[in-house]
Structures are given as structure tokens and as C-alpha cells.
Amino acid sequence: MEKATRQHTKEHNRNLVLKTIFGHEQISRAETARITRLTRSTVSDIVSDLIDQGLIRETGVGQSQGGKSPILLSVVEDSRWLVGLDLAQNEFRAAVVNLRGKIRGVVAIPVDGIDRDGAAALKLVYKILDQLIGDTSQPRSGIGVGAPGLINTNEGMVVNAVNLNWKNLPLTHLLQERYGLPVHILNDCQAAAIGEKTYGKDFQKDENLVLINVHHGIGAGIIIDGVIYRGDGGFAGEIGHVVVVREGGELCRCGKRGCLETVASARALIKNARQSIGHHPESRLPSDPQQITLDTVEEAFKAGDPLARDLVLDTARYLGIVISNLVGVLNIQKIVLEGDMTRFGAPWLDAIRQSMMEYSLEWPLQNTRVEFGGLGENAVILGAAAVFANNYSHLIGH
């Protein structure tokens, strides 16, 4: 018992030092001690070990603060490779990622054919990982998976992913068995938030941020005090199923009516465009509803088509309502938007901001910035992989 505790503290301190060094281009031992609040001798011991393991190295000499010039430390970015997997898009995407979040290889496979066939979806996961892991000779330290739907991270379980037809799938266990690597699975929006926080250059200074992923689904990943906030059950950030149309709302795939996803997702936009086109023969949208896709809506939108414009900005208005509620509850001043709907650019973003102004208290909103994310389609992959980047035990392989 006593010993287990000391072991636990040691691991905690080691990860703290690792994270601090990873968070800086270059940093001295003294500065690391200051930030981590560990003693200099503890930091020195840990640093020696990290150098022995090849994870960091001495890379230069910093400016003297009066005494001896300090030696600077940096991460050896390609000393370990991680695997990140994004199961939340139209294609499954996996990448090998180094310790600085640089992508060293990508494999993508479209998922169109496997609609709602859970077993086929799982086979596809194996296929993409077999291919990616076969491609590289560098040892890999772990597989991070960003998956859509309700994920129980502690138990490594996909509780419910409607699009993939997975219910209570023990994905962590399955992948661990097959690849003999540590596996960490988390909600795709939570992964994207970690990705932006860790590797999105602008956001590293923000201790709190909310990432909102607006695609066929809608969800949020919440970073509080620099770490992902999961909530008691791991389901935090489920804003896609906030009810925004209380009377006569459309049926949502969750079984309720009028959820945000039924009016503000890419799927809702396409559906609404298909339903509207019959009444608007003058629109630039394809007159055959089946030819209406996100691409053709985007084309019409950018050509100034009023119907496309109304439909797109309507989605933004609903998003603004829900984001304003979120800002009211959390008072987080950095809101980052990602996902396929961001293709509608500045007008969509402006409409979201406008709607927020209408439905929010003035004060909390004043310093709130709503922006597009910087990692685009790689956010989930990078975030899923980043989970391992600060974990000593996983990086050294035990």
C-alpha cells in the first residue's frame, strides 16, 4: 500500500515534468521546477531518466539569470510514434503522429459501404490499422481513438454510436488484444478539443476552451484548466441533443424531437434544402433533390443564392442559441468551431455571433471569442494521439 502510493506519486511527477517539457520549444531544469513546483533535485532525477529513455535531450544554453547559463531541454520529437484514429467522419482516418503532433503517415478509407453494419465497421477499423501499422517500422507507443457518440473512456467502451451501429462495443479491449499496444478511446469532440489545446498553436495559452464540432453530428469538447473535462460519466459536451425546437420539432436519431442536430447539422441542412427546393424553382440549388449535397449547397451559397443563404444562416442561428447558453453556464471565453459546416466561412460565423448576442447576457459575452480551429480535419487524430504524448509509462512501453 505504502509503496504503491510512492509509485503513484513518482509517476504523477514524471508525467508532470514530461508535459511541461513537451509544452515548451526549449526549457531549463530550473524553469521546469518552477512550473511544476517540484524540487530541483526531483526534476533533475526525472530529467536524467527521460534523457536515458531518449525522450528528451539537451539542445542548447539559455540566457543567464545572473548565475550560470542554464542548459535547455527539448523533446526528441520522433523518438516515439503514436497512432491516432478518427472514426467520426465520412471516412475513417488514421495517422502516425510524432511527439510534436507532426503527421508521419496517413491512411483513409471511405465508410460509405458499411452504413449501420457494426461488424463491417469494426473490420474496417482493423483494416486501416493493419495497413498503417504495417507501413511503419518505428515502434509505436499507443493507439488513440476518437469515436462518435457516447463513449465510456474509463471502461474503453463505445456505449452507443448510432451511425456505426455499435452498442456497448469494448473497442479498447479488442484493439489491445489485436495490436498489443495501449489503447485509449474517447469521444471525437473531446479528442478534437485536446488536439487544438495541445497542437493548435494559438490555443496553448488558453487554459479553458470549448471546441464545437459541427458536422453530421454536433458535439463539444470542453477544456478546463488545461485538461479535458469529461463529467461524471464521460458524456460532457453533448450539445447536439439540446432541444431547441420545443413544439413540432423533427424526430432526432436519439429518439427525441427538436434536438440541435435536427436543425443545425450538415445532415439537417441537406434535408431542409431537399425539402425546400420544390418551392423555389428560381434557386441555384440542383432541382433534383437527390443532387443536393453539402457541396452543391456550398456552391449555391457562395454564388449568393438566397435560398441556400437562408438555409445555412438558419443553422447558424440555432447554433448561436446553444452556444450562448453554453457561454452562460461555463463563461469560457474561447469557443473554437470545427467540422464540415465551417466551409460556410465568415457569413456562417457572423450569423452565429449575431445569434449569440441576441440570446446571451451582455457581460459574459464581452470577452468571448468565437473562431475557427486551426487543425481542420486532423484535430481528432492529433487529440487522440496526444493522450499518450504525456504518459511516461506508455511511452517507455510498460
Added chain:
Amino acid sequence: MEKATRQHTKEHNRNLVLKTIFGHEQISRAETARITRLTRSTVSDIVSDLIDQGLIRETGVGQSQGGKSPILLSVVEDSRWLVGLDLAQNEFRAAVVNLRGKIRGVVAIPVDGIDRDGAAALKLVYKILDQLIGDTSQPRSGIGVGAPGLINTNEGMVVNAVNLNWKNLPLTHLLQERYGLPVHILNDCQAAAIGEKTYGKDFQKDENLVLINVHHGIGAGIIIDGVIYRGDGGFAGEIGHVVVVREGGELCRCGKRGCLETVASARALIKNARQSIGHHPESRLPSDPQQITLDTVEEAFKAGDPLARDLVLDTARYLGIVISNLVGVLNIQKIVLEGDMTRFGAPWLDAIRQSMMEYSLEWPLQNTRVEFGGLGENAVILGAAAVFANNYSHLIGH
């Protein structure tokens, strides 16, 4: 710089030990070291000092874990007294509170006469504190203030408290000057959440909880990982101004329309009852609208009056909607209700739960419990005072 940092770490560790001992009826040095992850010798040094300062004492001998029986430590609960002040009710209430949250003296003054006269409200604050501080000879270690409205805790400023007509009032500075004591001001709902977390016996084990105060205003205090979550600007938990009636909503005191407060607060209930009574001569509510108060509504409600019942349960329905959104975002499984509307008891609570079921995803809700708080009208006072209870520098007076 170097020294300031070491000082900072020392203070941090000292408060950590203090908090850990305060959180237990009795606890050994070894157990304190285990929980705080500090070394045994650091804990022993800090404990010696805390004993010298009279804050804790050795009170017994615990069970041996194989070796020597450990000596147990406890807080000396009346060694310091704190002042807690609640400005968010129909009366200003202040109390002297000991280190275990036991109330040692209360003063309350009704605020009816000072409606929207900011200077008069401030005078009343002085009057109540003069009286309370004059009443006790025991030295006091700080004044904690729970105030309604938007509070900037870092700057000690009441940014906007509509009912008291305070705008940008530097209340911390004013009270510090007058009483020569450290002062901490925070939003009343945040204070109540700290109160329930610290002294509400049932909630000490919950690392996350949301306290929702439903009175003339409505707000939430959010505890994450055991500490109050304030958000970037200190405004977290402002759920009273989530817009729930989007078309034709009533004007709110915040300037927007259809906010939760316009349909679910005690004020809204009274207003609606006064407007409805003309159309319902059969109701047990007083036929003179001016005689309709929260008390007369409660009386009619408890006598089974259908109008009173509909009006009350309607407030619960709206509350349920907003709480369900909050649960969706935060996935916090412990929701605690406080404030004057809790007088409507089990039927009101059941209607809230029912509405949540209707508007929430099933999964996050499954383990969510919605309950009444245990501290009642003292929650804000106790929470405001508790801010000082774990702060060594304040307790020893420098």
C-alpha cells in the same frame, strides 16, 4: 523571484494540509501525507506549525496499521471565527461561523425599504456588519460575502446587481477599509455551492456538483473536482438568463426577453398568479391580486388548488428544460436545489425531473440525481465564510 516561488509553494502546501485536516473529523499525519502527496516530513513540519497556531490539535490515537498507533489530528473548531454575509435574499443576513461551519451568531435585517437605492443598501451592509462584529469578542479572520448578480471576484467588484442598484461597486475594498479584515466577495450561487460542498454532509464525497438557487433570481454554482468553477470572467452559472421562451417572451430585468427568470422564478410565479386570478374566480388564491404572495400561493398549492398547481408546475417544467441542457453539457450527476421555490416540495421536484426526462438524452441522465440541499437559508453564509476556512495566511492574520 526564486524566493517568492518557494514562498508560494510553501503556502500552497500549507493550505493543502489544512484543507485535508479540515475535511476529516480526525486524521493521522501519515494519512494526510498520502492524500496530499507531500512527504511525511513536510506534513510533520506543517502540522507542528498549525498546532503552534492553535488551528489544530492532537485528539486521539487511531488504529495501528501494523506499526505504531498513529496520533490523530482535528481542527480546533472555535479557534477562529469567520463572518459570512448573504445579500441575495429579502433580508440581508450575516453570521459568525466557526471553522466547522457552526453558526455562532446571526443578524438579519429586512431590505424592503431600500428598493433599488444603492447607497441605502450599502449603509445596510455596514449596519449589519457593525452590529455582528460588535457582538463578538472573538477575533475574526475574514468576511465572506455572497452577493446577487454579476460579481468579479478577482477585483472584488459587484459588476451589476440590479435589485440593489449596484454597478461596479468595489465592495471588497470598501469593507476591507472599514473593518481591517480580509474580504472575499462572490456570487451567491457560487457561495451556496461551496457551502453545500464544504458543510452539506451528504455532498462532501461528490467531487462535482451543481447547486441551483431558485428564488427571485435563478443561478447556478458549479463545483468541479471539489472546487468552485468560476469561468474565465467569474460569471459561470448564469442560467437565469438562458432564453427559454423564444417568441413572445416577457421582458427580463436583464433587458432580453423570455429568460428562464421570467417564467420559473418566485417573482414570475407571483406575477403569473396575479395575472391569472381574474380568469379563475373558483381558485383558492386571494381574489385581490395584491394579496397574492409566495405564501398565499403556497397555501393554495398545498390545499390542492388546480390553478396554483398549474402555475407552480409550469415553473418546474421550464427549470427542467434548462437543467437538462446543463446536464447535457456538464454531465454532472449531482444537482442540488435551493432557494425559496423549494417550498413547493416533492411535486415541484418531480415535475422538474419529469421535464428533464423529456428534454435530455437518456444516457447522461441515468445516474443523475436531483435533490434538495441540506443547508437551506444558511448555504450562502456558510459558503462565503468557508472561503477563508482553508486559507492559512488569513487564519493566522497576515
